[in-house]
Amino acid sequence: MFVCKVCLRKNLGAVACDARLRLRPAQTQAAIAVSSRRLASSSAAATPQASPSPEDRKTELAEERQVQKVEFAVRKHLQYLSKDPFKVQEHVSRILKKGKFEEALALVRKASRDTKLTVSWNHLIDYEMKNQRLHGAIKLYNEMKKRAQLPDAWTFTIIFRGCAKSDHPKLAVSEALRIYNSMIAHDRISPTTHHLNAVLEVCNRAGDLDSMFTVLETMNNRLRKPDCWTYTIVLNALRHSTYKLAHLDLDPAAAKQQTDLVLNRGKMLWEDVMARWHNGHILIDEALVCAMGRILAMGDYADKKKILSILESTMRIPRFDLTEGAAVEGDTQAQIHATDTRSDSLTVPKPGNNTLSLVMTCLQVTKKTSVAPKYWQHFTSVYGIEPDKANHIHYIQVLGKGRASAKAAEALCSMPDDFLVPFVYRSALSACIHDGLNKHAFEHACKIFDFMVKKAPYLDPLSMRLFLQVARSNVRHLYEGHKDDSNAGKLAVGSQIVTALERMWNPFRALMNTLHHNGRDHPEKKLWRLKSSEKEEVVATARRMIAAMDVVTGEKMAEDEKVLETLKAKRSLLNKLVERYVETLPVDVRSKGNKKMSLREDGRTDSHFPRIA
Numbered sequence: 036m037f038v039c040k041v042c043l044r045k046n047l048g049a050v051a052c053d054a055r056l057r058l059r060p061a062q063t064q065a066a067i068a069v070s071s072r073r074l075a076s077s078s079a080a081a082t083p084q085a086s087p088s089p090e091d092r093k094t095e096l097a098e099e100r101q102v103q104k105v106e107f108a109v110r111k112h113l114q115y116l117s118k119d120p121f122k123v124q125e126h127v128s129r130i131l132k133k134g135k136f137e138e139a140l141a142l143v144r145k146a147s148r149d150t151k152l153t154v155s156w157n158h159l160i161d162y163e164m165k166n167q168r169l170h171g172a173i174k175l176y177n178e179m180k181k182r183a184q185l186p187d188a189w190t191f192t193i194i195f196r197g198c199a200k201s202d203h204p205k206l207a208v209s210e211a212l213r214i215y216n217s218m219i220a221h222d223r224i225s226p227t228t229h230h231l232n233a234v235l236e237v238c239n240r241a242g243d244l245d246s247m248f249t250v251l252e253t254m255n256n257r258l259r260k261p262d263c264w265t266y267t268i269v270l271n272a273l274r275h276s277t278y279k280l281a282h283l284d285l286d287p288a289a290a291k292q293q294t295d296l297v298l299n300r301g302k303m304l305w306e307d308v309m310a311r312w313h314n315g316h317i318l319i320d321e322a323l324v325c326a327m328g329r330i331l332a333m334g335d336y337a338d339k340k341k342i343l344s345i346l347e348s349t350m351r352i353p354r355f356d357l358t359e360g361a362a363v364e365g366d367t368q369a370q371i372h373a374t375d376t377r378s379d380s381l382t383v384p385k386p387g388n389n390t391l392s393l394v395m396t397c398l399q400v401t402k403k404t405s406v407a408p409k410y411w412q413h414f415t416s417v418y419g420i421e422p423d424k425a426n427h428i429h430y431i432q433v434l435g436k437g438r439a440s441a442k443a444a445e446a447l448c449s450m451p452d453d454f455l456v457p458f459v460y461r462s463a464l465s466a467c468i469h470d471g472l473n474k475h476a477f478e479h480a481c482k483i484f485d486f487m488v489k490k491a492p493y494l495d496p497l498s499m500r501l502f503l504q505v506a507r508s509n510v511r512h513l514y515e516g517h518k519d520d521s522n523a524g525k526l527a528v529g530s531q532i533v534t535a536l537e538r539m540w541n542p543f544r545a546l547m548n549t550l551h552h553n554g555r556d557h558p559e560k561k562l563w564r565l566k567s568s569e570k571e572e573v574v575a576t577a578r579r580m581i582a583a584m585d586v587v588t589g590e591k592m593a594e595d596e597k598v599l600e601t602l603k604a605k606r607s608l609l610n611k612l613v614e615r616y617v618e619t620l621p622v623d624v625r626s627k628g629n630k631k632m633s634l635r636e637d638g639r640t641d642s643h644f645p646r647i648a
Contacts, residue, residue, distance in 0.1 A: 124154040131162050147182050157190050164197025172197060173210055188224055191215075195233030204241035211237040212246060219253060231259045232268060239272040242279070247272055260316075263323045266308050270326035273297045277333060294333055301330035318382055324349050325389045332396060342397040350386050352394075353413065355406040386414065388423050395429035404437025424454040431459060435466035440479040443467070448486050457495035460487050464501035467509070474512035477531060480505040484538055494542045496572035500579050506535035507583060529592025532583055533602070539580065540605065546573050547612055574616045577609045584609075 123146055127139045136159075143155045156179045163172035176194060179186060194214060198207035215234045218226045226234075231254065238247035247269065254261050277297055285293070305327050311317040328345060331338045346352040391414045398407050411430055414420045422430070427450050434443040443466035447459060460483065467480040484502045487494055510528045517524035584606045586592070588599050 120150055120152055120154065123150070123152055124158065127155045127158050131158055136162060144182070147184055151184065153179075153184055153187050153190065156184050157187075157193055160190065161193045161197070164193065164200070167202050169198070169201050169203060169207060169210065176214075186224070188227065188230075191218060191224070191226070191230055192233060195230060195237060199233060199236040199240050201240075204237075205243075207237055208241045208243050208246055212250070215250070225258050226253075227258045228260055228262055228265065231261075232264050235265065235268045235272075239268055239275070242272070242276060244272060244276055261311075263308075263318055263320050266304055267320075267323045267326045269304060270301055270323070270330055273301050274326070274330055274333065298330065298334050298338065301327065312381065315381075319349060320384045321350075321387050321389055324384060325393050328393045328397070332393075332400060336401065339397060339400050342393065346386075346390065346394065349384060350390065351383055352386060352390075355409040355413070356398075356403045386418055387420060388426055390414075391420060391422060391426050392429050395426070395433050399429075399433045399436050402436070404433050404439070407433045407437065408439075408442055427454050428459060428462070431462045431466070435462050435469060438466065438470040438473070440467040440470035440473060440476045444479040444482045444486075447483055452490060455490050457498060460495060460498040461501060464498060464505065467505045468501065471509055472511065473509075476509045477505055477535075480509075481534075481538065488538075488542055493545055496546065496576040499539055499543065499576050503532075503535050503539065503579055503583060506532050507586075525590065525592050526594060529587050529590075532587055533593060533598060536580060536583060536602070536605075543573075543576065543580070546576075570616060574613055577612050581606055581609050581613070 123142070127143060130139050130142075139155075139162075140159060143152055143159060146152055146155075156175065160172045160175050160179075163169075163175060172194065176186065176190070179190075191214065195211055198211040201207040211234050215226060215230065218224060218230070231250065234250050235247055238244070238250060251265075251269065253259060254265075274297070277294055308317065308319065308323065308327075312319050324345060328342045331342050331345070343352075343354055343356060347354055391411075394410050394414075395407065398404055398410070407430065411422075415422065427446065431443055431446055434440075434446060443463045447463045450459065463483050464480060467476045467483070470476045470479075473479075480502055484498075487498060510531065513527040513531065514521075514524040517527060584602045588602050588606070591599070593599055593602075
């Protein structure tokens with residue numbers, strides 16, 4: 036084919052060149068890459084770049100000046116601190132309180148080159164955790180190790196404590212478990228009971244029970260020996276897990292199954308606690324006992340009855356509910372003495388306000404309300420407990436459940452002024468409503484109302500309606516006392532209603548003036564207006580008073596004509612108030628005013644109390 040030798044030699048050389056190139060692909064690609072970079076750099080140099088704006092240039096200059104300022108401050112501080120770890124950590128703590136995190140970080144980084152500053156790094160990590168910067172704290176922890184600054188036990192405590200308070204609980208659980216497992220895998224610093232509890236608290240905050248019980252399996256009888264706080268965290272987490280069942284739209288059978296699972300887990304943990312306590316391996320406190328008691332309060336009646344038994348066996352609290360009469364305390368004290376002699380070596384926790392609230396809750400759910408005053412007297416006199424606001428509210432609720440209107444009035448009048456809120460008055464007056472068969476219930480309601488007038492500058496409208504309901508419902512004894520003369524019984528009922536209306540008139544007028552006051556507001560009036568911003572409550576009370584006045588005047592339940600005329604005049608004023616309020620409503624709401632008001636009262640406000648007739 037190739038006749039000419041010169042042409043043949045040229046073609047064979049081209050083939051050999053291609054073969055050499057195929058044998059050296061790496062060198063060829065590298066040369067191409069270098070050429071491409073050179074071309075790109077030359078084209079970029081040839082292309083003109085947009086100049087930065089004056090604002091961007093000012094920002095860059097400000098940042099450069101700030102960096103220079105920080106570097107200058109760090110150099111000056113290190114000259115005087117002499118790289119003494121104690122002086123450095125004190126200075127870092129001081130400037131962190133002023134919010135100078137960047138300066139503190141730069142100083143610690145520079146001083147860490149030849150000085151051990153574990154405590155200073157702990158201050159930085161703690162600062163990031165307190166400011167809800169979880170990622171920043173973990174980065175500092177990793178940087179600390181890279182700079183040969185070995186973390187100590189307090190470093191991990193800071194991290195776990197910060198994770199428990201983090202606003203991102205799921206992320207905090209993953210980070211805390213990762214660090215906790217690395218501590219177990221490496222023997223340099225083994226986690227202790229304090230670290231165990233801190234990680235359990237992180238899982239509790241996130242509601243992650245699976246991770247919690249996984250961490251619980253790492254307990255041992257040496258460094259991670261469980262204490263009372265360990266079991267308290269787990270029991271509280273179990274109880275909190277049941278609160279989510281209401282948002283899962285589960286059927287009653289499934290919800291009960293989940294609750295029973297929580298109860299069984301709690302009972303198994305409590306058996307372990309009792310075994311360790313009797314063997315002297317653990318000390319129990321009030322928080323642990325009350326945590327188990329509130330677990331039992333979620334069960335059935337049999338479980339709720341066990342609350343008082345647990346308090347008796349752990350805190351030596353007498354059982355006033357076992358028998359009745361004068362022999363109760365003698366038998367109970369003998370039983371308690373026998374229990375004490377069996378376990379004199381055990382450290383008995385001292386009850387407090389939490390225990391008192393638990394006892395009141397137990398008495399309310401088990402309907403053993405008659406012994407509530409005995410327990411209250413025992414806690415306040417024998418144990419010297421000063422009841423807090425929650426204790427007083429629970430006590431009045433128990434008395435209301437037990438229809439003890441006299442005790443409720445007495446308890447209310449003995450409460451400190453700081454605890455007197457509308458809900459307390461409502462609970463006490465509800466006790467008088469439930470105690471309808473007691474002929475003195477209205478007298479107790481009057482005592483509560485007079486005390487409310489004395490303490491509150493402006494009365495709660497719903498409390499006033501409850502007081503009026505007591506006057507209209509507690510009438511059985513009046514009719515029974517005048518069986519021979521029905522008219523006399525009717526007049527007695529009318530007299531009781533008139534008495535209630537007269538007591539309510541002046542306080543209600545004060546509320547009316549706050550609604551239609553055109554002048555300069557009095558500070559107390561302005562305060563009441565801010566607290567009670569809904570005028571419907573006042574108008575609803577006016578309507579109830581109008582209805583009571585119509586009953587008295589319509590059926591002539593008063594012999595004195597002046598009383599009837601006075602009621603008619605007051606009714607006219609109240610009716611004008613209601614009309615003025617209705618006129619301020621929109622047209623579409625005004626046409627449904629009666630229905631709207633009824634739903635407002637019965638659906639929102641009066642749902643926790645008996646319906647007012």
